[in-house]
Amino acid sequence: MAAHLIVLLLFSVLKGVHSITTVSKVSVKAGKSISIPCLYESQYINHVKYLCEGRIWESCRYAVKTNKPDPSGKYLISDDKKQNIFTVTINKLTDKNTDYWCVVEIDNGPDHGKYFQLSVISGTPSLYVDHQRITGYIGESITIRCHHSNSGEMKWCRLGRNCVTGSSGSIDGTTATVYMKNPNIFTVTMSGLRTKDSGWYWCAEGDIQIPVYLTVTEKPITTTTTAASTPTTATGSSTTHTVAGSGTITTVEENKEHRASFDPKILIIPLSVLTLIVIVMLFICFLMRHKQNKAESSATAMAVTKVTYSEIRPKKKHSPKGDREAAEVTYSTLAEMF
Structure with missing residues (x-):
């Protein structure tokens, strides 16, 4: 019985060392990105996970942790605790980014890691x-x-x-x-x-x-509505609604009585624009008329009146009293308006 317990304990320890599952080798093009999933056992849900870079386990260096993101953005990490998988993404790959470890951090004990290799090439991946x-x-x-x-x-x-x-x-x-x-x-x-x-x-x-x-x-639900074209004498129409979801398509036919109608609301905007144009034109005509009247009033005020004096000299007459001449002078005024 004791021997059986010892074997079971050893099996558990060995299983703990290999408690992470991931890919072994991935071919990827230089300059691109790659995401690598790392599956862990349920007892490590609340543990810190991280990516370690380097071929030798004892000397690999931290690249990114779930509790310490990489500020450079080259490495990303996320932990899906529902599926017990943490995912690491490596961006802008070069031929120097080849050896990595998916690691679960263990408190008061050695961390558990699984090695994977990247084959970074300049051509097409295999x-x-x-x-x-x-x-x-x-x-x-x-x-x-x-x-x-x-x-x-x-x-x-x-x-x-x-x-x-x-x-x-x-x-x-x-x-x-x-x-x-x-x-x-x-x-x-x-x-x-x-x-x-x-x-x-x-x-x-x-x-x-x-x-x-x-x-x-779930597939997004889409609704399509089509109305059958009818002659002006027709009084009915058919509307079809198609709903697709979960692999089921349902068609509903609706018959509705209708008659041709005209919606006066569609004339509101054109009539408003026309009214505005008429108002503007009337206002412009008013301004032009006002300027014309003002010009005529100014011309009238500045009109000059010319006065012409004329002297009429009649023929000399002999006065019955002697040789004294008598002359009649008549003054007349001619006014000309401008």
């Missing part, structure tokens, strides 16, 4: 996907294409679960069909998606993997 993060909808299917350049055996796996290696299989009850339509493209189709299918997967070719994160969610 194994890659179109998108590392994809979204599928409940009840529907999702297709993932894994591009590869080697001829090794391909498989589709879920992190910490089983793999599909043949033409079809099941992962946690979800059907996965795989085929090689193109010699260099390994295609995976997952059907009948469920919410619990969300998580990290990977394509694998030999010892090289490429992680893919799948999010399964």
Whole structure:
């Protein structure tokens, strides 16, 4: 009995040392980014997790911690405590970013770490996907294409679960069909998606993997309304509402009596604009008329009156009293208005 307990204790210790699951090797292009998932056991949910850089475990250096983000932004880390997975993202990769460890910090004891390697190349990676993060909808299917350049055996796996290696299989009850339509493209189709299918997967070719994160969610609801065109003599119409969600499409037909009508509200804006234009034009005419009258009044006030005096000298007459001349002078005034 004592021997059995000792063996069980040793097994638990060894399991603790290997309590993290992650990829082993990933091929990635220089200058790009890569996200690596690290699965840990449930007893480490509240522990600090971190990424350690370096090939030798004893001499690796901290890159980023869940309680201490990297201010440079080169390294990012997040912890999904519902799935017991923390994810590290490495940006702007260079050929110097090759050796890392996913690590869980252990209080009063040695930390637990799992090593993975990055193969950073300037050309096309030997194994890659179109998108590392994809979204599928409940009840529907999702297709993932894994591009590869080697001829090794391909498989589709879920992190910490089983793999599909043949033409079809099941992962946690979800059907996965795989085929090689193109010699260099390994295609995976997952059907009948469920919410619990969300998580990290990977394509694998030999010892090289490429992680893919799948999010399964409800499909957005869309509503489409169409009205059938009818002649002017028609009195009915049909309205169709289509609602798509959870793989179900419902069509509702509604018949409504209607007649052609004219909405006077549509004339409010044009009439307002027209009224404003008329008011402005009347105001301009008023100003022009006022200026004209003012000019005429000024001209009248400045008119000059000319007076002309004329002298009329009659012929000399002899006065019966002698030689004295008598002359009559008449004054007349001529006024001219300007």
